[in-house]
Amino acid sequence: MANELLLAEGLSKVFQRRGAEPLTAVHEVNLAVQRGDVFGFLGPNGAGKSTTIRMMLGLIHPTTGRVSIGGRDLATQRLLALRKVGAFVEAPSFYGYLTGQKNLEIFTGLSGGCSPDEIARVVELVGLRGREHDPVKVYSHGMRQRLGIAACLLPRPELLVLDEPTDGLDPHGIHETRELIKRLAREEGLTIFLSSHMLSEVENLCNRIAILDRGRIILEGELVDLEKRFRRLEIDTDRPAKAAALLLEKFRLQSTTTESGLLNVEQNGTSAAEVNATLVGEGFAVNLVARERNWLDRIFLELTTKQKD
Amino acid sequence: MADATQTKSPIAPLLRFEWTKLRGRRITWVPFLVLAIVVAIIVTVFHRVEFKHQRELFNALSLNLQKDDFVNGYYMAAHAMNPIFNALIPIFIAVASGLMVAGESEQGTLRACLIRPVSRSRLLLGKFAILCGYALALSFFVMVLLLVAGVLNFGTGKLYTLNMFFNNGQEGVSTVFAEEAPVRFLLAGLIAAAGMMVLAALALLISALADSAAMAYVVTLSIYFSMVTLREIPFLDWLYPYLFVTHMLRWQQCFYDRIRVGEILVSLVHLAGYLVVLLSAAILLFEERDIKS
Numbered sequence: 001m002a003n004e005l006l007l008a009e010g011l012s013k014v015f016q017r018r019g020a021e022p023l024t025a026v027h028e029v030n031l032a033v034q035r036g037d038v039f040g041f042l043g044p045n046g047a048g049k050s051t052t053i054r055m056m057l058g059l060i061h062p063t064t065g066r067v068s069i070g071g072r073d074l075a076t077q078r079l080l081a082l083r084k085v086g087a088f089v090e091a092p093s094f095y096g097y098l099t100g101q102k103n104l105e106i107f108t109g110l111s112g113g114c115s116p117d118e119i120a121r122v123v124e125l126v127g128l129r130g131r132e133h134d135p136v137k138v139y140s141h142g143m144r145q146r147l148g149i150a151a152c153l154l155p156r157p158e159l160l161v162l163d164e165p166t167d168g169l170d171p172h173g174i175h176e177t178r179e180l181i182k183r184l185a186r187e188e189g190l191t192i193f194l195s196s197h198m199l200s201e202v203e204n205l206c207n208r209i210a211i212l213d214r215g216r217i218i219l220e221g222e223l224v225d226l227e228k229r230f231r232r233l234e235i236d237t238d239r240p241a242k243a244a245a246l247l248l249e250k251f252r253l254q255s256t257t258t259e260s261g262l263l264n265v266e267q268n269g270t271s272a273a274e275v276n277a278t279l280v281g282e283g284f285a286v287n288l289v290a291r292e293r294n295w296l297d298r299i300f301l302e303l304t305t306k307q308k309d
Numbered sequence: 310m311a312d313a314t315q316t317k318s319p320i321a322p323l324l325r326f327e328w329t330k331l332r333g334r335r336i337t338w339v340p341f342l343v344l345a346i347v348v349a350i351i352v353t354v355f356h357r358v359e360f361k362h363q364r365e366l367f368n369a370l371s372l373n374l375q376k377d378d379f380v381n382g383y384y385m386a387a388h389a390m391n392p393i394f395n396a397l398i399p400i401f402i403a404v405a406s407g408l409m410v411a412g413e414s415e416q417g418t419l420r421a422c423l424i425r426p427v428s429r430s431r432l433l434l435g436k437f438a439i440l441c442g443y444a445l446a447l448s449f450f451v452m453v454l455l456l457v458a459g460v461l462n463f464g465t466g467k468l469y470t471l472n473m474f475f476n477n478g479q480e481g482v483s484t485v486f487a488e489e490a491p492v493r494f495l496l497a498g499l500i501a502a503a504g505m506m507v508l509a510a511l512a513l514l515i516s517a518l519a520d521s522a523a524m525a526y527v528v529t530l531s532i533y534f535s536m537v538t539l540r541e542i543p544f545l546d547w548l549y550p551y552l553f554v555t556h557m558l559r560w561q562q563c564f565y566d567r568i569r570v571g572e573i574l575v576s577l578v579h580l581a582g583y584l585v586v587l588l589s590a591a592i593l594l595f596e597e598r599d600i601k602s
Contacts, residue, residue: 057424059600082426089424093417098333106329109322110425151421 005084005159005191006033006056011065012215013051025051027215028065033159033193033208038185040202040223041195043212044304049195050090052212053163056193057087069159083111086157090164092148096137100128100147103136107151114155126150126180142173149180153188160184161193166201174201181205199296209296213304231295233272235263235279236288243284250278264292323427323435327409331439334408340401344451347397351389352458355380366471370482374469381466382459383490387497387564388470389455394501394560398451399508399533402444403526406512409436410595412522414602423600430592437513437588444505452498456491465490470564483565497563500573504557507580508533510587511553517595520602553583 011029014022026048033039043049054060056067058078067074072081094103101119108114123132126146131139139147145165152160165181166174178201184190185205196202202209203223210220219226237243240263244255247265253275255265265275276289292298331337360376367374410433413419422432468485485493512529519525536554539545549555559576562569 054600059420059423061597061599079426079428082424085424087424089420091417093421095330095333095418097335098329102329102333106326107421107425109326110422110427112426113322 003034004032005035005037005070006031006193007068008032008052008056009066011052011055011067012063013048013055013060014063025215026055026062029212029215029217031210031217031220033191035158035191036185036189037208038181038192038194038206040206040209041193041212042197042199042202042209042300045197047212047304048215049212050163051215053087053089053161053193053195057085057089057161058082059089084158085161086152086154086159087161088148088152088163088165089161091167092144092151094136094144094147094151097135099133100136100139100143100150101132103147104132104151104154108154111155118156119154122150122153125153125183127176141168142170142176145169145173145177146180149177149184153184157190159191159193161195163195164197165194166196166198174198178205199294199300203296211300211303218303219299226299227295228267230299231267232292233265233267233275234258234288234290234292235265235275235286236261237263237279238285243279246278246282246284247275251275262288320431320435320438323431324438327435327439328442331405331409331443336408337405337443340397340447341450343401344393344397344447345454347393348389348451348454348458351385351455352462355385355459355463363471367469367482372469372482379467379469381463381468382456382461383465383468383485383487383494384470385459385463386452386455386494387468389459390452390497390501391561393451393455394448394504395537395558398444398447398505400526400530401447402440402505402509403512403529403533404522405443406440406509406516406529407519407522407525409440410513410516411519411525412516414519414600415521417602420600420602429596433513433517433592433595434588437509437591440509440513441506444509445502448498448502448505452494456494468493468564472565485564485566493563493568496568497560500560500563500577501557503577503580504553504560507553507557507583507587510584510591514587514591514594517591517598550579553580556580556583 008029008031011026012024013026014024016022029052041049051060055062056074058074069081070084074081095106098106104119104123108119123129126149128143128146128150131143136144136147149162149165152162162181166177169177181192181194182205185192194202194206206223208222209226211218235243240257240261243263244257247253247255251268251270253266253268253270255263258264272289272291276286279286360380363379364374364376367379410419413422423429465487467487468490470483472481472483511532512525515529516525519528533554536552539548540552540554540558556576556579559573562573
């Protein structure tokens with residue numbers, strides 16, 4: 001328990017709507033983010049991610065349930081709980097007519113303030129050195145995102161909550177932001193709660209994930225464990241249907257054939273080498289045996305589609 | 310509410326940051342420019358107009374006054390205060406207040422502030438304090454400007470005020486001696502500023518509930534001007550004491566022959582009551598509000 005930095009228990013939010021049935025945006029969500037985690041929070045549009053994050057940061061009052069940060073209950077000790085958090089929700093927002101430096105001073109001041117040296121260090125860290133005295137209204141989208149991360153880092157938080165940090169960035173900006181997040185986790189030892197649409201980003205950065213759909217957590221776990229459980233093999237062979245029958249008979253492995261004609265095979269603990277040797281031994285021409293590339297995308301689509309059905 | 314048991318966020322940095330934000334916005338300074346232009350126009354008009362209608366009104370009240378007898382710096386300032394304090398400054402306060410909470414909510418900066426360890430009530434109080442400061446600055450800026458421009462252009466003298474402009478036409482003409490006029494203006498300015506603070510509290514309450522700055526100031530001004538309109542309908546005089554604008558306009562009594570201290574005090578108590586109720590409501594509703602924008 002002591003290792004949990006962010007804990008959400010039975011979190012629900014029901015919005016009352018005029019002339020319509022109440023809307024349950026989030027239903028009984030339980031989440032535990034351990035210290036040192038880079039936690040990926042996934043879900044389709046309208047799943048309730050933003051509402052959940054807003055409840056975790058005290059912007060929206062939960063209908064039921066509680067949130068604690070570093071052991072401090074958000075409902076009764078909001079100020080102390082938020083001292084440990086740096087966050088931006090949806091998009092970092094700034095006073096465009098003020099300079100980046102002034103914005104950082106304002107937001108840092110609301111958290112108790114920090115030294116000019118610390119601000120300079122973070123400005124350097126996010127790569128805004130030399131532009132901090134420009135008004136934010138002239139910043140590019142990428143610069144605003146980086147300023148947003150800089151604001152989150154002041155004064156030194158333990159937990160970073162980043163909502164779609166690469167949203168709207170060009171590939172170069174996406175790469176830079178991802179590298180920055182990796183550095184923050186690795187070098188600054190921060191715990192990061194990352195909400196994203198980009199599954200490759202989550203796979204690349206996170207050690208744990210949760211998928212939210214229609215307000216409910218439908219999958220949660222260590223990425224390594226989920227990979228073992230769900231990642232498949234992709235096999236390019238001359239007779240996919242017969243190969244599928246053989247693997248089912250020999251290893252009880254279920255298969256499907258992809259649009260591009262590849263055989264997509266469950267692993268269930270069977271190694272790629274074993275599968276390859278078996279197929280070659282039975283006279284199949286095996287051109288490729290590879291680990292499935294977009295396994296998280298497939299799982300995400302399967303689970304969220306299943307929920308919709 | 311639960312924040313009371315926690316480490317409190319200090320109010321001084323909040324005031325500093327609100328002030329930094331307010332002074333950084335170009336629109337903050339536009340009202341000062343507008344007021345300066347309005348004063349310049351009023352001075353020009355006073356130079357050119359013959360005040361025939363006013364002379365006739367004075368004559369009708371058995372005062373045979375020529376233009377030079379009653380047009381002076383004090384006369385100009387007192388008569389210009391009416392439209393400026395009844396219409397212009399309320400508009401400026403409503404706009405500033407709309408930008409402070411609803412505008413920030415619209416921009417997302419309110420959300421960025423509230424995910425910091427800062428108490429919502431203190432944040433709102435900080436904004437209110439700065440808004441009051443802004444209202445005071447606007448009120449005294451225009452008053453000083455009117456007096457300086459008026460005295461420089463038209464000199465000083467007895468201040469004659471037609472009460473039909475100042476109290477529903479009930480009391481003829483009031484006369485204030487020149488040496489007493491500056492104190493009367495100071496008093497009028499203070500009472501007018503107190504009224505502006507109540508308007509600021511109303512504007513902040515609306516702003517704390519609205520989703521956009523435009524909606525906030527449209528609603529605030531609709532409420533304010535509806536009350537001003539009701540206040541102008543003679544057969545609704547039984548309603549006047551319940552309208553906060555009645556008490557906001559009490560500064561006009563500073564230009565009566567004799568100041569009715571009792572009535573002014575009653576109005577100040579009413580204004581204080583309105584201020585406490587409106588500000589408390591704003592804080593309570595803001596504490597409970599879900600920030601969804």
